Amino acid sequence: MVESIATSSLLGHLPVYGGSSCKNVLSERKAINIYKFPFREFSFRKFVSSSSKMRLGENYKLVKCQAMELTKEAYAYREEVQIPQDFRYHIDTGIDRKPGLWPPPNKADNLGIHNPLLRQERMGCGWLAAIFEWEGVLIEDNPDIEKQAWLALSEEEGKSPPPAFILRRIEGMKIEQAISEVLCWSRDPIQLERMASRKEELYQALQGGVYGFRSGSQEFLNILMHYKIPMALVSTRPRKTLETAIDAIGIEEVFNVVVTAEDVYRGKPDPEMFVYAAQLLQYIPERCIVFGNSNQTVEAAHDARMKCVAVPSKHPMYELGAADSVIKRLDELSVVDLKNLADREFAEFRARGLELEMEPEEEDDLHATVDVDDSSW
Template sequence: MDKKPKAFLFDLNGTMINDMEFHNHAWHDILTKDLGANISFEGVKKEMYGKNQDLLERVFGVGHFSQEKIDQISIEKEHRYQAAYKAHLTLIHGLDKFLDKAKNANILMAIGSAAIPFNINFVLDNLAIRSYFETVVSAEDVEKSKPDPETFTKGASILGISPEDCIVFEDAPKGVEAAQHAGMRCVALTTMHTADEFSAYNNIIAFIEDYNDPALDQLF
């Protein structure tokens, strides 16, 4: 790599922890059993990007639920996800050492996630990794969620680092799209999507299964 990065911006779910199947099950259960949507497990998977409200509006249409009901559904879904996932909560292989290596290299780090703080705190506090990150940009901190670039541009702005000096870590095509719109290079994790599902984007510098991949050596 010609230009070494000054900052790493991490998506959370599916990128730092391999939990997307648990989100998929929680959403599918609520959408079909509780709310009566006719949507398959794979169909739900395709809709799992952006804010919880965005997902509900894609499935049911804007205005179908009151804001109070949307908030109620959202927190219920997260309670179910956390109850199912907590016993499995662990960092993706190699990430602990990668975070240490980045910190020792004086690379600034931030979280840029479409999750609500309730879920972000669940991960950062239970895994005791909050100290690595200079800032956290959550669903509540942006007007427009991914694939809009605001999550990542806001994170970079808070860090004081220009977009071209940032590397984004993402597991979802829409997240990679957000990074591309932000003018940022991206490392794509293949936890939930195969490499061919990212073919529309030209900002990916590596595909990895976990953080032990030697392709990451180019970042330092």
């Protein structure tokens, strides 16, 4: 290192002393003096040389070439940038030389937003929305009332009462969808509408029009309103019934979007309700968090590429393990927890558009012949 610095510092100047070594045919190292100063002496604090100019010849050219090579080697890691005289130059941050790092991959990014601050805020994990179910999540729900309404409707229509596993299967579905696809009572649209209306009347009569918040639900809604997080309410109940219930408990201005049975064609486990709510909120599904109380909700939310928080009101906690988070009360969550949940990207969420390639099965030879020995018969 010392030799390289000393040699490279002599560019354009006369060297003081230098030497080199080489090997002969017998591989013996021999020192060769390339250049030396002639005789000099000090006289009255002055440096006096016997010759005014050195005559090195080819040796000086050799040393100069070596010094240039050492200089290139020493500064090979450094990129020299010349600034133009007009000062209209671009500052190189080194990001362009590393493809794939900028802009960072983010599904919330919107190139149509020309304001960089709004675009940066949108790409942050604080840009999220909450989608709530009604019964069993925000208000208290009695599963026995739903069961009694279905049994009363089956008795009126002269149908066999649905068993318990069928009632669990139609949980969260639209009434018309449950009657036509699961119970198979009728497929006539007029009859479906009539039976659905009658079933809702039976439910409301048994329920009595009394609504109450679940523990921690109202406090959680107030927290989300304080931080200006948009909220949507989805339910398979008719809009008139849902609006009456919202007015009864005094949360008319809480939800930005309300999706009811009239807005969708199918209920859970189809993700249509949640996808439509996200479209009305103008949020991408990956930044929407669904709050439900059943495995049908978890399945529908994940099919819609949304996160799901389960509240065990009807089912025990161990049955809701497929959810992203399981809590007893909504106020157990904080805004930081929601941001961390919205910032997570799962493998199934990144696999959009991925189609599994099935290996072609080997076709059996249908024309294969089998020789049978008739002598054994």
